[in-house]
Amino acid sequence: MNSIPLSAPDITEAEIEAVTSVLRTNSLSLGPGLEEFEALLSERHRHTSAIAVSSGTAALHLAIRALNIGPHDEVIVPSFTFIAVANAVLYEGAAPVFVDIDPATFNMNPALVEAAITSRTRAIVVVHTFGVPAELDAFCDIAQRHQLYLIEDACEAIGATYHGHPVGTFGDIAVFGFYPNKQITTGEGGALLVRDPQLAHRIRAMRNQGRYPTDDWFQHRELGFNYRLSEMACALGIAQLKRLESVLALRANVASLYHQRLAEFSAIQCPISHFADRSISWFVYVIRIAEYASVGIRDCLVKRLAERGIASGRYFAPIHHQPAFEAFSQAHPSHLPITEAVAQRTVALPFFNRMTSIQIDSVSDAIRSILQEENAL
Ligand SMILES: Cc1ncc(COP(=O)(O)O)c(C=O)c1O
Structure with a gap:
């Protein structure tokens, strides 16, 4: 039996050649390569x-630090996301304030964000979860009215658009990630988009140990980091970025095939695949066990798919429940009923550019037979 991974990078021979030629x-x-990629x-x-x-996490860290967010400040973030979002806030001694999500899109609910603003709030990190753009009009409006920084976390959403404009161009700063499970990869890697050129200048120096372009190698004007991206990674990034449109089309096709196969199972809710005002950049394909079905079906599905050689995974395990956040959550309890409910019922299925219809059939057939065995059809 062939196994089907959760994700798989899509690297062409030309891309291998591009990386090798840098060496x-x-x-x-x-x-x-860095200049061209940027x-x-x-x-x-x-x-x-x-x-x-060097990573999406490094990009988030630089964003928080460059905006001079620190101790006594609060930053609004979702809990239904990847842990780096909250960690980047903690790195600078500020406090993440977790806000609940919209059950349909899994993105933060703008009304709840507004309710969570205090005199200590400095920024909102809006994540475009699973490649679905968040309600950017509402978030831009809230940020403006309350004079807060808006950081877009587009790590899962490169190429998605909102009202025809690419995500990442709405906030003061946006971040991207290029880990191998992403739409495009550099192995490890990330990027920031920065609206204010002065701020961009400073972030560029912070990435390179606090050196400014005219400084010599041992001149460090401020605390910096080694968050540089290698030329090999940039060569891969350039080639991958140049074919982003075709990657997005391949992924949209996989999502559509899944939808065709899975929509008939009432115990499963497929992700929303069409919005009038935004386009999705499919990152993962996350289904949800329907409300009427037992919560236990999710873990059963993951286990039984694994027995058949099919990888799947719970996406996401909320940040505020992570062991690393135990003490934080005790000191700062969060009320996140939708995050809690959704996180018990979501599961990511295998999803990658070159997934074949045969593989999609195998996953769908396996789901059908598991649901049948569980009397959940
Ligand atoms: C929403 C979000 N933010 C940040 C990151 C961190 O990116 P990286 O793994 O490149 O550090 C990820 C990575 O999966 C992510 O999904």
Whole structure:
């Protein structure tokens, strides 16, 4: 039996060649690849300054730090997301304030965000969960009225659009991630888009140990980090970014095939696949066990799919329930009924660019037979 992974990077021979050819040069870091990758990212995003870094987490950390957010400040974030979102706030001694989500899109609910604002709130990190753009009109409006920074976390959403404009171009800063499970990958990697050129200048220096472009190698004007992205990674990123449109089409096709196969199972809710005002950049395909069905079916599905060689996973386990957040959550209890309910019922299915219809059939057939065995059809 062939196993089906949860995700799989899609690397072409030309991309392997592009990476290999960098290794034949003398420039393995801070070279022409970085400039080109950033220029391409900037071009795609209404010419906002783009800064490539070593991960999405590094991008989030630089965003929080560059906005001078620190102790006694609060930053509004979702809990139904990847842990790096809250960790980046903690790195700078500020407090994440978890806000609940909209059960239909899994994105933060703007009305609840507004209710969570206090005199200590400095920023909102709005995550475009699973590649579905959040309600950006509402978030921009809230941020403006309350004079807060808006950070878009587009790590899961490169190429998605809201009212025809790419996500990442609405906030003061946006972050992207290029881990191998993402729509495009650099192995490890990430990027920031920064609206204010002065701020971008500072973030570029912070990425490179606090050195500014005219500084020599041992001149460090402020606390910096090594968050640089290698030339090999940039070469891969350039090639992948150039074919983003076709990647998005491949992924939309996989999502549509899943929808056709799974929509008939009433025990399962498929993700929303169409919005009038935004386009999705499919990151993962997350189904939800219907309300009337037993919660236990989710874990049973994950276990029985694994027995058949099919990977799946709960997506997400809420941040405020993570062991690393135990003490924090005791000190700062959160009221997140939708996050709690949704997180028990969601499961990500195998999802990648080159997934074949045969593989999609195998996953769907396996789900059908497991649901039948559980009398959940
Ligand atoms: C929403 C979100 N933010 C941040 C990150 C962190 O990105 P990285 O793994 O590149 O550090 C991820 C990664 O999965 C993510 O999904």
